[in-house]
Amino acid sequence: MNETALLIAATLAAGTPLALAGLGLLVNERAGVVNLGAEGMMAIAAVTGFAAAFHTGNDWVGFAAGAAAGAAAAAVFGWLALWLYTNQYATGLALSLFGGGFSAFVGTGYVGRKLEQSAGVGIPGLRDVPFLGPALFRQHPMVYVAIAIMAAMAWFFYRTRAGLVLRSVGESPESAHALGYPVRQIRMVAVLVGGALCGVSGAYLSIIYAPMWVEGMIAGRGWIALALTVFATWRPGRVLLGAYLFGGVTMLQFHLQAQGVQLPSQFMSMLPYLSTIFVLVLISRDPLWIRLNMPASLGKTFHPGS
């Protein structure tokens, strides 16, 4: 019983970085922009956030620095893809490659440094409830922040005028432009928000989850987050659920090892990647289903007519 509670808790902790990044990417994809630079933005933010937290001793300064770094990296992408009309796929890929190199370069001095472990405080009152306490209410605050962001995003997309405008920009930038909305500016804001959330996700990984910096520590989570938006058919709630599902898969390997399952650790570590492929296959089998749900202008360059 107690072990199950711990497994649930670990799943939430492992799913949170995927949820944060996935929700961020969802914002810019809803506006019609696909940013394959997630992995790079997260890497840059992870090292920036770690450095900030290391020098100030404050995790929240670290998160803020991570968000700023992610947004700055996204700004480069946005400027190229939205104002210079570069191919979104190639540009995002370039950002991922750059981020990997840049973070390794900047982070050389931080390898092996340790942050002070901040003990999970949890929610007073609820944290001592049997089973539910250890399972749900002793998490790092960022876990609850991710849930709040999901709720806020769902409300924003479907209940506000601004959300409607954002979605219309993603569905038909030409119509939005004809109605007088500044398509590129709206998309840029969405790209920046996406970068900032990917940044928080990267900082969470290096400050809380690991907690350390090492080259390549994002380990494909940016790409899995990109896949998540597809699995979730671009809905915020499903992104969160999908993230927890993948968090669970990540945790499953440790659980199986504890249960004495004789499988080499490398094969266990393959699980998140293999399940990403598996779920992609499941969800993509019906092209119509994807086409109905995908923002219609996703990945296409928009040229404001003049």
Add this chain to the structure above:
Amino acid sequence: MIRLEGRLAPSRLWSVLSPVVAMAITVAVAASLFALLGKDPVRGLEVFLLKPWSGTRALTELGLKATPLILCALGLGLAFRANVWNIGAEGQFLIGGILGGGLALVITENQVPVDRWLFLPMLVVAGAVGGMLWAGIAAFLKDRFNANEILVSLMLVYVADLFLSWLVFGPWKDPKGFNFPQTMNFAAQTGVPRLVTGMRLHWGFILALVAAVAMWAFMFRTYKGMQLMVGGPAPAAARYAGFSSRWALWVTFLISGGLAGVAGALEVAGPMGQLTPHVSQGYGFAAIIVAFVGRLHPLGAVLASLILATFSIGGELAQSRLGLPAAITGVFQGVLLLSLLACDTLINYRPRWSPR
């Protein structure tokens, strides 16, 4: 305010000039970065860009580094032109290396007497089969289930990496290797024949150049190659002409995967001589940059490979001589690709000054 105005036809001038300008931007960024880090920029650039080109030994090392880049980038250039996004060359490289290394291991363990020149074609075939197998998974899942090939080929990189790690930590570990995660050293007869005595440069470099010429002939001198080229920029026209996009998917994935696999096998049997967890130094990803900088053209890929190889060796030299982290290579690679994409805008657009 500067406004971009579409050109009626793509500018041939800028298509050639763009990589040159991007390179200039990268050099400027490099010089600034050296200065920022308190190093003499002139000395920094000398170590980073010129030293890899001075002397016979340096030149052969350059060719050695360029070999896997050329092979991987040739296939990627073809795939990207056909609008097929194979991002997983790194994984295909690793599986090719595993199969090639496995073959060398079998020969070593059983002390099979085989001539180096006889082993070379076997090695190439093993590498190609490995790379094609791995690329074939992504092609199959795209073809059969419409699964996004970018994400699938990329996820397979991590799987290949873990698989290699399992092999060298587990069943293929050298029993006399002091528990290091590596296979035993391959027998001498499995080595790739050297090109220059005393240097590590091997015949794989010549093979890569031959492959580049063959790729050029395929792309621009055959009907099948032309079909692929049309499918990228004008899928609707290609469909109308009856060119199959499924065919393009399979052919480009298998060719690019096969070439990456060959690169992996040559690297393992050539300079490495054993399998370790670190078979690739990111060749498959660097090759993406090579492909774009080389204008998705086979001969451009050769030139761009030499540039990226310079960066890579320059990074190592910057570490040993200037005390900078070798990871600086990755920064310059990224800057090069980002500035190239920015400069490429000028191929299709003309900047216009409009008072507003």
